[in-house]
Amino acid sequence: MKYKLFAGAMAVVMLFCALAASAMEAEVGPYRVHQHQTARQPSAGCGCGGTELCTHLPLVIIDTGGEPIPGVPLNESSSDADAVFTTTAEGDAMLSARISILDDETRNHHPSDQPDLETDTLIRVRGNSSRYFDKKSYLLRFTDEKGEYADHQVMGMDAHYEWALYGPYLDKSLIRNYMWYNIAGEIMDYAPNVRFCEVILNGEYQGLYVMVETITNGTDCRVNVSEPIDNTNATGYVLRLDRGSENELKNINNFTYYTYRIGQLHNFRVNIAYPRSGTLTKEMADAIEQDLSDFEKTLYSFDYDSELYGYKTWIDVESFLDYFILNELTCNYDAGTLSTYLYKDIGGKYRLCIWDFNSACENYENLTTQPQHFELQNTIWFLMLMKDEEFVQDIIDRYYQLRKGILSDEYLLNYIDETVAYLGPAIERNFEKWGYTFTEYLPLSPKSRNPESFEAAVEQMKDFIVERGDWMDDHIEILKQYGHPSKNKKYNH
Numbered sequence: 001m002k003y004k005l006f007a008g009a010m011a012v013v014m015l016f017c018a019l020a021a022s023a024m025e026a027e028v029g030p031y032r033v034h035q036h037q038t039a040r041q042p043s044a045g046c047g048c049g050g051t052e053l054c055t056h057l058p059l060v061i062i063d064t065g066g067e068p069i070p071g072v073p074l075n076e077s078s079s080d081a082d083a084v085f086t087t088t089a090e091g092d093a094m095l096s097a098r099i100s101i102l103d104d105e106t107r108n109h110h111p112s113d114q115p116d117l118e119t120d121t122l123i124r125v126r127g128n129s130s131r132y133f134d135k136k137s138y139l140l141r142f143t144d145e146k147g148e149y150a151d152h153q154v155m156g157m158d159a160h161y162e163w164a165l166y167g168p169y170l171d172k173s174l175i176r177n178y179m180w181y182n183i184a185g186e187i188m189d190y191a192p193n194v195r196f197c198e199v200i201l202n203g204e205y206q207g208l209y210v211m212v213e214t215i216t217n218g219t220d221c222r223v224n225v226s227e228p229i230d231n232t233n234a235t236g237y238v239l240r241l242d243r244g245s246e247n248e249l250k251n252i253n254n255f256t257y258y259t260y261r262i263g264q265l266h267n268f269r270v271n272i273a274y275p276r277s278g279t280l281t282k283e284m285a286d287a288i289e290q291d292l293s294d295f296e297k298t299l300y301s302f303d304y305d306s307e308l309y310g311y312k313t314w315i316d317v318e319s320f321l322d323y324f325i326l327n328e329l330t331c332n333y334d335a336g337t338l339s340t341y342l343y344k345d346i347g348g349k350y351r352l353c354i355w356d357f358n359s360a361c362e363n364y365e366n367l368t369t370q371p372q373h374f375e376l377q378n379t380i381w382f383l384m385l386m387k388d389e390e391f392v393q394d395i396i397d398r399y400y401q402l403r404k405g406i407l408s409d410e411y412l413l414n415y416i417d418e419t420v421a422y423l424g425p426a427i428e429r430n431f432e433k434w435g436y437t438f439t440e441y442l443p444l445s446p447k448s449r450n451p452e453s454f455e456a457a458v459e460q461m462k463d464f465i466v467e468r469g470d471w472m473d474d475h476i477e478i479l480k481q482y483g484h485p486s487k488n489k490k491y492n493h
Contacts, residue, residue, distance in 0.1 A: 032185045033156060035178075035195050035422070039105055042424030046108035053205065057426055058155050058197040059102040059109040060165065060209065062123065062138075066202060070095055071125030071139075073132060083246075085125075094122035099140065101197075103155045111200060117152055120144070126164060128243065128338075129365065130358065134441075135169040135207065135434055139214075151219070155195040155211055158221035164212040165199065170365060171358050172437065172457035174427065175419050178210050180330060180357040183415070186406055188322050190223055191354055198426055207430040208423070215240075215341045215353050217274045223353065225345040228275055233287040234346050238274035241340040241380075245271040249280060252289040255296035256380045268337060292342075295350060299381065305388040319351040320385060321398045324376050329407060329468060330360035331371050336379025361464045365443040371468040372475075377482050389483035396476050403473065412465050420458060427454055 040056045048054050070093060074084040088095050100115035119142050125131055126139040140163045144150040149161040168174045177194065184191035192213040199206040216238055217225050225236025241262075245251050250271040255261075262268045272280060272288060295314040303309045327335040334340075339356040362371065377386045385391050405411065420427070431438075431454060442450040451457035481487065 032182060033193070034182050035155075036419045039422075040108070041422065042426075044108070048108065048110060052110050052112060053198075053200070053429075054108050054110055055198050055426060055429075056108050056424070057208075058195060058211070059111070059113075059200070060197050060211070061100040061102075061111060061115070061200045062097055062121075062202070063099075064095060064097040064123070064202055067095055067097075069097075069123055069125055069136070069138065071131065072136075085131075094124045094139075094141065096143075097121055097123045099123075099142075101154060103197075117154065119150065119152060120147075130169070133167075133169040135167040137167045137209075138165040139163075140165055155197065157193045157195065157211075157213060158218065160213065160216075160218045160221060162214045162216060164214050166210045166212050167199075167206070168208065168210065168358075169434065169437070170443070171363055172451050172454060173416075173461050174208055174423065174430065174454070175416065175458075176357045176360055176363065176461070177212065179415060179419060180326065180332075180360065181212070181354070183406060183412075184322070184326055184354045187326075187402065188319060188354070189316075189351055196423065196426070198429070205429070205433060207433050208426050215273065215343075215355060216276075223274075223343045223351075225274075225343060225348075228279060228284065229346075233281075233283045235275055235284060235288075236343070236345040236348070237272060237288050238341060238343040239270050239288070239292065240273045241268065241270050241336075241342070242338050243267050244269040247271075247277055249282065249285055250277070252285060252292065254289055255293040255300070261300075261380050261383075270342075273341065274343075291344070296381075299384045304384055305390070311385060311388075313349075315350045317391070317394065318398075320382075321391075321395050322402075323352040323354060324382060324395055325399050325402060325407070326354055327360075328374060328376055329472060330357060331362060331375070331464075331468065332357055332360035333364075333375050334359060336376050336382060361461045361468075362449060363444065363461075365445075371464065372471055374479065377479070386479070386482040387488045389480070389485075392479050392483040395479060399472070399476050403469070407469075409466055409469055412469075413462055416458060416462060 042056050044056055046054050053059075067088070068086070070086045070088050072086045074086060085093070087093060097120070099119060099121045101117040102109040102113050103116045122141040122143060124139050125136045127137050130137055142150045142152050142161045151159040151161050153159045154163060166177060168177070171177070178196060181191050181194045185193065192215060194213070195211045197209050197211055199209045213222060216222055217227065217236060223238055225238070228235035244267045251269045252272065254270050257270065262270070270292065272285060275284065295311075298304065298309065298314060299311050304311055323335070327333070334356060335354070341353040341355050342350055343353060344350045359365065376382050438452050444450045449460070451460050
């Protein structure tokens, strides 16, 4: 009998330990690899003698056979549907090329080294306003010998065929996207994984880049929603609120669009990012359109805050809280109108995913954005969410919680210093090519925002983080005005 009691007691103890471990794991957030903390450091050294490029970072070598990469804009347009881009000689939007990736953390990398990955790829210039920059960013889709998409692991990130190769140009600190994607990845269900690398294109050094996971579905990776179910319209899906897609099937006529709550003047549209073209059917698109519209109709109804029928039945609230806080703390005000990703699994709830911090932290081109205000309460989904006092209070509570840890000044400033130290000599190499931007490319408004050196760019971002954090600490409570009953009588049931 005593043995049975002992065994029972041990089982209880083990269960308690398991629950405790689970709670601790949930508290620190999902596991995230921060390259600057785990990868080869610049101090590791190399015995190559300096006869060719030598880098402690991963090295990406792209060979197009001398063919120009398509996707360069030929006109200025607010919509992908109206934009005109260069194509290949055959009229294709993407060019076939060869890519080699050197990523061995036990050694430095040189162009003459044997690559760790070598594959065919399709490539084009990517981005919206960034397409006009001298330093281009690229969309990559790996292919096999048959020309079909082929999944490959890249720099320790999960295997997939599609990647964004982002070239920091407007961001002269070089680190905004790397830093904020990683920080978001610590507190949200998913944020794109990222790795720094250096790039050589057709034998010419291109500088420092960031390899980024695109926001799409994958096999046990990326947003990881269900694939389309055969003979049905059921599928997990990813939506993008941005400028309209060139593929009209992907542009959906959802509730906030046809009621003119989305800015039609600027061609802002919700379009389907996943399922992809070729898999997406008209019936599937119609079902997704209806699903999103049902959520938006709920959000804009008199029952929007109802426990039984309101928005909580549709969204993962924590995802929306974290999205709001991260984008407000960084004044990343494309969020909510552009570069906004929403995803939902079959039978699941909507979650938001962060994207594009290139202009965050007072790095806006030709736009004066002061850090002494809030903005996201004016965007289509948060406009109604903020009318709920409980949601607003949840934002405030979550903000205070995050400011004690991962969003504290101490953590953020130290993160910047560690990342800069990790990049080491790659910074100088990058600005040997792109350093003219400190004197010749001054797009930020007012002019005082334009840094005169890399060091000044880093200090500028640090100053912003401290200033913005101090202001939000003092003013986060004013968000309560948006949920106060006196302001929302007509919405209350």
